[in-house]
Amino acid sequence: MSHKLCMIPGPVEFDPHVLDAMATPATSHVDPAFINAFGSAIELTRQVFLSPTGQPIIVSGSGTLTWDMTASNLIEPGEKALVINTGIFGNWFAECLQVYGAKVTQLTAPFGDQPSIDAIKQALKNDQFKLITITHVDTSTGVLVNVQKVAQAVKEVSPNTLIAVDGVCSVAAEEIRMDEWGLDVVMTASQKAIGVPPGLALMVVSQRALTAFKSRKAAPTTYFGSFAKWIPIMQKYEARQPSYFATPPVQLILALETSLKQLVDRGMDLRFKKHIDASDKVKAAIERMGLKLVPVKREYAANTLSAVYYPENVAPADFLKCFTAAGVVVAGGLHPDYNTKYFRIGHMNVSATEPENGHLDKVIAAMESAVKSTKVA
Amino acid sequence: MSHKLCMIPGPVEFDPHVLDAMATPATSHVDPAFINAFGSAIELTRQVFLSPTGQPIIVSGSGTLTWDMTASNLIEPGEKALVINTGIFGNWFAECLQVYGAKVTQLTAPFGDQPSIDAIKQALKNDQFKLITITHVDTSTGVLVNVQKVAQAVKEVSPNTLIAVDGVCSVAAEEIRMDEWGLDVVMTASQKAIGVPPGLALMVVSQRALTAFKSRKAAPTTYFGSFAKWIPIMQKYEARQPSYFATPPVQLILALETSLKQLVDRGMDLRFKKHIDASDKVKAAIERMGLKLVPVKREYAANTLSAVYYPENVAPADFLKCFTAAGVVVAGGLHPDYNTKYFRIGHMNVSATEPENGHLDKVIAAMESAVKSTKVA
Numbered sequence A, B: 001m002s003h004k005l006c007m008i009p010g011p012v013e014f015d016p017h018v019l020d021a022m023a024t025p026a027t028s029h030v031d032p033a034f035i036n037a038f039g040s041a042i043e044l045t046r047q048v049f050l051s052p053t054g055q056p057i058i059v060s061g062s063g064t065l066t067w068d069m070t071a072s073n074l075i076e077p078g079e080k081a082l083v084i085n086t087g088i089f090g091n092w093f094a095e096c097l098q099v100y101g102a103k104v105t106q107l108t109a110p111f112g113d114q115p116s117i118d119a120i121k122q123a124l125k126n127d128q129f130k131l132i133t134i135t136h137v138d139t140s141t142g143v144l145v146n147v148q149k150v151a152q153a154v155k156e157v158s159p160n161t162l163i164a165v166d167g168v169c170s171v172a173a174e175e176i177r178m179d180e181w182g183l184d185v186v187m188t189a190s191q192k193a194i195g196v197p198p199g200l201a202l203m204v205v206s207q208r209a210l211t212a213f214k215s216r217k218a219a220p221t222t223y224f225g226s227f228a229k230w231i232p233i234m235q236k237y238e239a240r241q242p243s244y245f246a247t248p249p250v251q252l253i254l255a256l257e258t259s260l261k262q263l264v265d266r267g268m269d270l271r272f273k274k275h276i277d278a279s280d281k282v283k284a285a286i287e288r289m290g291l292k293l294v295p296v297k298r299e300y301a302a303n304t305l306s307a308v309y310y311p312e313n314v315a316p317a318d319f320l321k322c323f324t325a326a327g328v329v330v331a332g333g334l335h336p337d338y339n340t341k342y343f344r345i346g347h348m349n350v351s352a353t354e355p356e357n358g359h360l361d362k363v364i365a366a367m368e369s370a371v372k373s374t375k376v377a
Helices: A016-022 A032-048 A063-074 A088-099 A117-126 A147-157 A207-214 A227-238 A250-266 A267-287 A316-325 A359-374 B016-022 B032-048 B063-074 B088-099 B117-128 B147-157 B207-214 B227-239 B250-266 B268-288 B316-325 B359-374
Strands: A055-060 A080-085 A103-108 A131-135 A163-168 A185-189 A200-205 A305-307 A342-346 B055-060 B080-085 B105-109 B131-135 B162-166 B185-189 B200-205 B306-307 B344-345
Touching: A032 A055, A032 A200, A032 A227, A032 A250, A055 A227, A055 B185, A063 A088, A063 A163, A063 A185, A063 A200, A063 A207, A063 A267, A063 B200, A080 A088, A080 A117, A088 A103, A088 A117, A088 A131, A103 A267, A117 A147, A117 A227, A117 B200, A131 A147, A163 A207, A163 B080, A163 B105, A200 A207, A207 A250, A250 A267, A267 A305, A316 A342, A316 A359, A316 B117, A316 B147, A342 B080, B016 B055, B016 B250, B032 B055, B032 B200, B032 B250, B055 B250, B055 B306, B063 B131, B063 B162, B063 B344, B080 B088, B088 B131, B105 B117, B117 B147, B117 B250, B147 B162, B147 B316, B162 B207, B200 B207, B207 B227, B250 B268, B268 B306, B306 B316, B316 B344, B316 B359
Parallel strands: A080 A103, A080 A131, A131 A163, A163 A185, B080 B105, B080 B131, B131 B162, B162 B185
Antiparallel strands: A055 A200, A185 A200, A305 A342, B055 B200, B185 B200, B306 B344
């Protein structure tokens, strides 16, 4: 398979040492060297999520599985959840919560917009919610929610409500300070800013959420996603002891430890800043070319991707073929009502943190040629 | 991490081309080349499971997740399931079924033994079961169940009962002819005889089981494991069309396609025979050394692993250190009541099918030195 530069909002381009770890020969899941690497990955996860007190859970799966784990373990049938919906991933998280019996209220913003803090406060006053979910960056719209402000609002109006953040397209790129902001669950997947091929579901759960979990009345209807099964396993690996519930994905965990070590060594604050710089560079180019972002305000636009409307009267296929010609892969729209109206460029991980590799320049040049070649005379 | 020969019952040793595929650089999950590889992997899965009519489902996860998917999609709360229990994986599958509301009856054999066909028939006469589960090879005991005979008994006594086979430690090594034997669900994971690093849950579901699924009254309480979500995705990839529910583990799927292609090209019948030959070689050595297998009859012993009692009055640590000294990794016991009584040697995938690589000779030599050095005078 010949390689094309992968500038979609995940999977992202990977560091070569991370890819090397993926090809590690067969290794027992209870080999001392692997136990040590998994234990280290768990510790590093806490540092990346800025949650010294949280409980990391790392399992085979995708970001979607972390929704199931949140919904099944933290919600009992009939309990209420408030979903801050800024795109299709909000719709889907709401659907997932309902599967596990939650009564869901959605605050849904128009395409590219987000609910105001006042609207969120009002919703929290109108009803008593066990859980609020926030999609930090909705990958379908490129909308970034100010999680810190939403969390403050929740603490102010409904302090007992658990705060769950879908950080699939944000963790390890957008600033997120789990403990400081008082978040209860932060979820992500490996193939985005964490910088590891797809196949891992990662989450950190607060002690407060674990207390809520332990005091539930009905048993959760999940086995593979059970906190009660996984947390002792995580604790054992972290204590560098062998343990078994289901076979961990050895190679992906080794790749994860390799990537997290790089992230933490280089510093999270610098990493956040580099993602802002990369995003600024791409968005400046978008503006220069007269293109329009999907997020309705500049401060609503994520730093991990840019969702951009096609120029008017231009066929998506004509526009996108210029990227193909340049050997760059970008993503189409991912929202049933607007699929053909916009495209998405991912700028995460090495593409953002090592601009000297030219990934940003290459995707900007491809976009420039797409704009020029499709210009309506 | 220095490599030790991995002779445990999964993860197994991998073919170098499979490991190379694990290190494939970032690739979009809707890249035409990837769509084609995933489509091909789905088609090849049918050939490996010998199920021309079944529906393959391949997702990020482990073998355990396939239990959840079977239990949540095919059992409604209150429906009855019969578990043929030949080891700890039987206990756990029963627990998983109960989590999703099944009323479970277990036919539990003593350690190393298995329920007789007559006992199974009697249980099926005593009650009406929606589903029967069979662990083809229980990795904790090394006991092999004759799935064909059990399936015949089910067809004879209770033809409407769905037959679900946990083939985690059997598929692609032990003979299993899904369609011919009339099986409804066959489950496995990537890290055993399929020959791919851990991280994939694989299953094939019969059209009969899908009909049962479609006629259920209550919605399943699973989102990530939902047949209704995944089957359209599998059908799209097989039709070589892009589709999205959750990001597939691109590198693992590429590794899977690489491995399955090798398996199918070389022929499944030859593969089954090579696993028997490898097992015979290891078991002949075990017998020659005066050691005793855990399975109570030779015909109950799996071809994918050998579960072997330590010599009497020998400390496990003393025995196992000879393997460590030889650079070979084997597994301890995995059954709470017998943990310290036995060990397990896996002989799957390239270790079985390419005996010229010397894996079997190496593990046999290590066992020989362990027996000699721990011999009580």
